[in-house]
Amino acid sequence: MNYEPVIGLEVHIEMQTQSKMFCACPVVDSVSAPPNTAVCPICAGHPGTLPVVNEKAVEYALRVALALECAVNPISIFARKNYFYPDIPKGYQISQYEQPLAEYGKITLQTSLGEKVIRIRRVHLEEDTGKLTHVEPEGAAQPYSLVDLNRAGVPLLEIVTEPDFRSAEEVRVYAMALRALVRALGVNSGDMEKGVMRIEPNISIRPIGQEAFGTKVEIKNLNSFRALERGVAYEIQRHEQVLTSGGQVAQETVGWDEAAQATYSQRSKEDAHDYRYFPEPDLPPLRVSADWVERVRAALPELPIARANRYQRDFGLSFSESAFLAEEAALGEYFERVTESGPVAVRSAFAWITGELLSLVNASGTGFASPKVDPQDLAALLKMVADGEINQATAKTVLVEMFASGQKAAEIVAAKGLTQVSDGDLIAQLVTETLAENPGEVDSYRAGKLTVANFLFGQVMRKAGGKANPQVVRERLMKELG
Ligand code: ADP
Numbered sequence: 231m232n233y234e235p236v237i238g239l240e241v242h243i244e245m246q247t248q249s250k251m252f253c254a255c256p257v258v259d260s261v262s263a264p265p266n267t268a269v270c271p272i273c274a275g276h277p278g279t280l281p282v283v284n285e286k287a288v289e290y291a292l293r294v295a296l297a298l299e300c301a302v303n304p305i306s307i308f309a310r311k312n313y314f315y316p317d318i319p320k321g322y323q324i325s326q327y328e329q330p331l332a333e334y335g336k337i338t339l340q341t342s343l344g345e346k347v348i349r350i351r352r353v354h355l356e357e358d359t360g361k362l363t364h365v366e367p368e369g370a371a372q373p374y375s376l377v378d379l380n381r382a383g384v385p386l387l388e389i390v391t392e393p394d395f396r397s398a399e400e401v402r403v404y405a406m407a408l409r410a411l412v413r414a415l416g417v418n419s420g421d422m423e424k425g426v427m428r429i430e431p432n433i434s435i436r437p438i439g440q441e442a443f444g445t446k447v448e449i450k451n452l453n454s455f456r457a458l459e460r461g462v463a464y465e466i467q468r469h470e471q472v473l474t475s476g477g478q479v480a481q482e483t484v485g486w487d488e489a490a491q492a493t494y495s496q497r498s499k500e501d502a503h504d505y506r507y508f509p510e511p512d513l514p515p516l517r518v519s520a521d522w523v524e525r526v527r528a529a530l531p532e533l534p535i536a537r538a539n540r541y542q543r544d545f546g547l548s549f550s551e552s553a554f555l556a557e558e559a560a561l562g563e564y565f566e567r568v569t570e571s572g573p574v575a576v577r578s579a580f581a582w583i584t585g586e587l588l589s590l591v592n593a594s595g596t597g598f599a600s601p602k603v604d605p606q607d608l609a610a611l612l613k614m615v616a617d618g619e620i621n622q623a624t625a626k627t628v629l630v631e632m633f634a635s636g637q638k639a640a641e642i643v644a645a646k647g648l649t650q651v652s653d654g655d656l657i658a659q660l661v662t663e664t665l666a667e668n669p670g671e672v673d674s675y676r677a678g679k680l681t682v683a684n685f686l687f688g689q690v691m692r693k694a695g696g697k698a699n700p701q702v703v704r705e706r707l708m709k710e711l712g
Pocket residue numbers: 236237238239240390391392393394432433434443444445446502
């Protein structure tokens with residue numbers, strides 16, 4: 231029997247507003263901020279306190295909902311999701327249930343098999359929980375857990391898809407596109423290792439041709455694309471094994487064990503009625519005017535997928551190259567400005583920006599938004615290479631220098647005398663000298679050991695202080711070697 235995977239995703243995105251969802255506490259970095267320093271009676275769940283909706287969080291949510299082409303509900307309802315856990319001080323989470331902020335969206339992905347449309351079922355607002363740290367002391371002491379409420383009440387967006395995915399690859403492509411999207415919208419940093427974006431895939435399989443879905447398993451809280459793709463692939467395989475050996479898949483919630491590269495059972499799945507959802511009595515219905523929706527829509531930036539499509543069309547780059555540039559607006563804009571700065575080949579601009587320059591940028595921790603090398607200056611450097619004024623190797627050293635000092639390429643080349651030597655007579659002389667100094671190598675070349683030519687080439691380049699035109703050197707060398 232052949233099976234087909236059916237997968238739907240629930241993704242939680244922390245929204246990096248200034249203050250929390252229902253109180254004035256700041257949203258702080260959950261890794262670096264000292265524990266319990268951004269907490270007040272509201273987010274600590276003291277009796278008698280009242281929540282107030284953060285308007286900015288609603289605006290951020292609208293950005294995402296509109297970018298995902300959802301219909302925004304003019305009235306949405308906050309609801310209490312009741313459960314007990316030490317990281318949820320009120321004993322319930324304020325979420326949205328029956329009437330979410332937005333519904334019926336879609337996103338178009340580019341996968342290795344072509345375009346794929348994923349329908350978005352709903353986008354709703356809620357609040358994050360606190361963070362628990364489990365401690366297991368040495369010796370006989372009892373294990374205990376620490377509670378940090380800095381994250382409790384941070385605005386959270388949940389984005390739920392229809393079960394439209396049919397492979398682990400589609401799931402990964404979606405998650406990557408969603409991350410690029412929320413970053414482009416200025417809603418989320420995309421620092422997945424900090425847990426600001428958490429992904430929960432629901433996986434089932436069914437015999438090909440069967441319409442009814444199989445029993446699903448949900449993997450909780452994945453925060454890397456790798457874990458996501460592997461976890462999904464693992465579950466698909468496990469379900470196939472269970473079914474082909476005549477068993478039944480149990481509906482449950484599982485976790486991903488990174489070390490074992492396997493899932494483990496956490497609990498049998500709870501049903502919605504276990505949470506005793508009911509409308510939040512402390513908050514009025516959330517009203518979003520058509521006018522507000524239109525203002526947010528009009529202010530949306532160009533989205534990564536649209537940007538990638540444009541680069542593919544205008545520059546003749548592949549989709550994955552285009553998507554790479556579009557992933558970060560500042561990187562894409564830098565690339566565009568380099569290509570606009572004169573006659574620079576797209577290929578060479580792409581290679582240098584995503585190669586040498588990107589590694590300098592990453593190593594220094596600066597971004598492309600305030601680049602150390604102006605786009606015009608990089609374009610000028612690339613033109614010097616294209617015109618044969620300097621060779622590739624020299625250009626790399628010059629770029630490092632430009633990055634460090636802010637000087638222009640021409641200044642550095644002039645000051646250090648790095649201009650490429652293409653003078654045929656001079657190169658011929660260097661080649662003759664080199665061959666005279668290495669008679670043994672010349673003999674073994676002539677005896678058929680052709681790789682020796684590379685060594686001799688290197689020697690000539692060294693004599694020329696690395697500045698010789700490599701093509702001229704190579705031609706001359708081959709001629710002399712005969
Ligand atoms: P639950 O109430 O268990 O959270 P939902 O029906 O709300 O389940 O769906 C949660 C997610 O699971 C959605 O993304 C949905 O597309 C997906 N989903 C629902 N049924 C299946 C299934 N049989 N196989 C795979 N994914 C599913």
